[in-house]
Amino acid sequence: MSGVGATSGISGTVRSREQLPVELVDPEGRACGTATVQEAHRPPGRLHRAFSIILLDPDGRILLQRRAATKTRFPGRWANTCCGHPGPGEPVVEAARRRLREELGVEAALAEVGRYSYQAEDPASGLVECEFDHVLRGALAADAPLHPDPAEIDEVRWAELDAVRRAVRAAPHAYAPWLAGVLATLVDA
Template identity: 60%
Template sequence: MRDREQLPVELVDTDGNATGDCSVAEAHRPPGRRHRAFSVWLTDPTGRLLLQQRAAGKTRFAGRWSNTCCGHPAPGEPVIAAATRRLADELGVAPTMITPVTESGIYRYRAVDASNAYVEDEWDHVVVGRLLSGVPRPDPAEVARIDWVLPTQLRRAVDAAPEEYTPWLLGVLDVASTPD
């Protein structure tokens, strides 16, 4: 298995234009370097959101609840292809189990993980889709647990205990929930 921290990410400027690349690890070391990422939200037919609790071994924001999955496309890789691949790798969700995923918009954010000082400075493509069949089979190295929640339940839970959730979670939900 490859060390995901050594994979390349695409650096971007304040307008999302590619400016170069570096490793995942380098992009997240202080002071952080803005780079392209994606965050996926899957829903079920009743409108519930698929959450994941990040595994304890994750480098950044370990053990926190977050959106369905996140990742970084390789430099020049189409975001939808990277998101589809990551759903299969991280959650065992094959393309045949979901509607084709689509991009909903961009969420720009910067967050520091207080437990280790790693920095998220991301130009985050928000990707959405719907689980049509099957059951996610998370990779335990990536995901501790999954849960399905309604958006209103999620917002209340984050308000009550924000330290249990990733700092980008509600921003990604807002972009995913914005009608075209």
């Protein structure tokens, strides 16, 4: 899926991603159905499987991305390296590695470090994140070439983990609402 559409300022890639299927889950993470991304994020939100990736460099810094202005949920906010939804029945690590290639043009070995659930409504769109989130960690050299997809990412930067945790507490509206939970899961691992 590629290309940028001109209607209403939302890229064709983002629009087509909204029609992809996701796996609905119960509170314990057991699959219990499917919906499109768009359907799962309509209020009040439907709990579905997601993943959040954190890449660390050899110095322990984490790679953050600022979500593209065209994103339908929490655009322009800083978030973890990459996140997304596996398709129904798709292994989480496989889906996460695919999204790393699509969003940043990089390969990395990934390991799941924990899971948590959260719900957050985007104040601009009214759409709801209601996700059973698998948190994955990987390593990447700080000087590795990155190729951010502009339909997904406006900017990337490396940052100290503790500094990001403090910044999220001080200015939560500058960050994706799931980032605090992702970082806490990473630290607890």
